[in-house]
Amino acid sequence: MDLYSVETYLRPKSLTEVSDWQPDWNWLAGGTWIFNEVQPQVKTLVDMQQLNWSEIEVTPQGLSIGATCIQNDLLDFSFPAPWTATKALKDAVRELASFKLSHAATVGGNICLALSASTFAPAMVALNASYEIWRPNNSEPYFVEAVDFQTAPQQTILQPGEVLRRIKIPIWNIAQWQTSFKRMAVCTAGYAIAIVVTAYHPQTQQVRFGISGSVKSPRLIEFDTVPTPEQIVEAVRAMRSKSFREMPRHIYLEDEQGSAEYRRHLTQVLMQRGITELTTGINGKRRY
Numbered sequence: 573m574d575l576y577s578v579e580t581y582l583r584p585k586s587l588t589e590v591s592d593w594q595p596d597w598n599w600l601a602g603g604t605w606i607f608n609e610v611q612p613q614v615k616t617l618v619d620m621q622q623l624n625w626s627e628i629e630v631t632p633q634g635l636s637i638g639a640t641c642i643q644n645d646l647l648d649f650s651f652p653a654p655w656t657a658t659k660a661l662k663d664a665v666r667e668l669a670s671f672k673l674s675h676a677a678t679v680g681g682n683i684c685l686a687l688s689a690s691t692f693a694p695a696m697v698a699l700n701a702s703y704e705i706w707r708p709n710n711s712e713p714y715f716v717e718a719v720d721f722q723t724a725p726q727q728t729i730l731q732p733g734e735v736l737r738r739i740k741i742p743i744w745n746i747a748q749w750q751t752s753f754k755r756m757a758v759c760t761a762g763y764a765i766a767i768v769v770t771a772y773h774p775q776t777q778q779v780r781f782g783i784s785g786s787v788k789s790p791r792l793i794e795f796d797t798v799p800t801p802e803q804i805v806e807a808v809r810a811m812r813s814k815s816f817r818e819m820p821r822h823i824y825l826e827d828e829q830g831s832a833e834y835r836r837h838l839t840q841v842l843m844q845r846g847i848t849e850l851t852t853g854i855n856g857k858r859r860y
């Protein structure tokens with residue numbers, strides 16, 4: 573799409589070149605969403621490619637993924653064998669769209685776009701990821717937990733000019749945990765109306781559910797031991813608001829694709845399917 577309002581294109585090699593951030597500037601990563609929508613408010617595109625933030629790093633502390641890492645690169649990367657939870661990241665790529673999107677779109681682009689149907693956000697929440705945020709004025713970077721990054725559909729905590737630099741997943745959460753990715757949509761090519769990424773540690777029995785699609789911003793539900801179906805129903809029912817401004821009844825999305833009640837129900841069904849699959853090896857579809 574021709575973005576008629578865009579007058580300037582910048583390709584900085586470092587953030588100091590864009591320290592004078594203006595309100596009508598916009599970060600450009602893979603461009604798969606930006607060039608898909610009219611952006612009347614954008615006069616300048618700030619291309620991130622030359623910042624060289626596309627690394628995938630395996631360290632003793634865990635996994636670090638640069639914001640401009642192309643999504644497909646996660647599929648091709650050879651992770652250490654014990655890092656079983658990297659399956660959730662590969663599933664996030666496969667469940668998003670076809671290779672035509674994932675060979676150009678970046679991991680950071682999906683997270684920062686912050687659609688409710690994001691496939692990366694629930695995976696990052698389940699894996700206890702945190703995001704490193706850089707500011708254009710070169711002041712100290714800061715970290716935010718994945719679960720706190722998105723505040724509503726297409727809204728994040730990022731302030732103008734702030735940029736997601738990298739994603740970090742602790743070694744404890746990337747190694748040993750088993751994961752299951754469950755996504756439900758009204759039609760095959762449609763946006764998800766419920767996504768649940770389940771992470772399960774077979775030795776400790778801990779369980780973490782990352783939830784998106786059904787809710788306005790990603791959620792975490794965790795248990796110290798494998799939950800019963802009744803505990804899952806209760807946890808979904810009792811899901812708390814993130815702030816006093818968010819009324820409990822507004823946690824779930826409601827639109828022409830599904831009511832809030834339907835999405836809430838699907839969420840608990842997918843949670844049950846995920847944990848059944850991981851603890852019994854049976855694909856939950858047979859039982860629910």
Ligand SMILES: Cc1cc2nc3c(=O)[nH]c(=O)nc-3n(C[C@H](O)[C@H](O)[C@H](O)COP(=O)(O)OP(=O)(O)OC[C@H]3O[C@@H](n4cnc5c(N)ncnc54)[C@H](O)[C@@H]3O)c2cc1C
Binds near residue numbers: 730
């Ligand atoms: C056919 C199709 C199907 C899709 N299905 C889904 C789906 O099911 N679920 C879903 O979530 N999305 C879906 N999308 C949207 C998809 O997630 C995005 O197109 C893609 O992930 C954006 O990545 P990008 O690198 O191209 O980002 P861009 O298009 O370059 O940028 C997206 C937004 O994020 C901002 N941004 C990018 N990187 C950063 C950063 N590091 N720091 C701060 N801001 C940044 C940009 O300024 C822009 O506002 C679909 C898109 C298509 C075309």
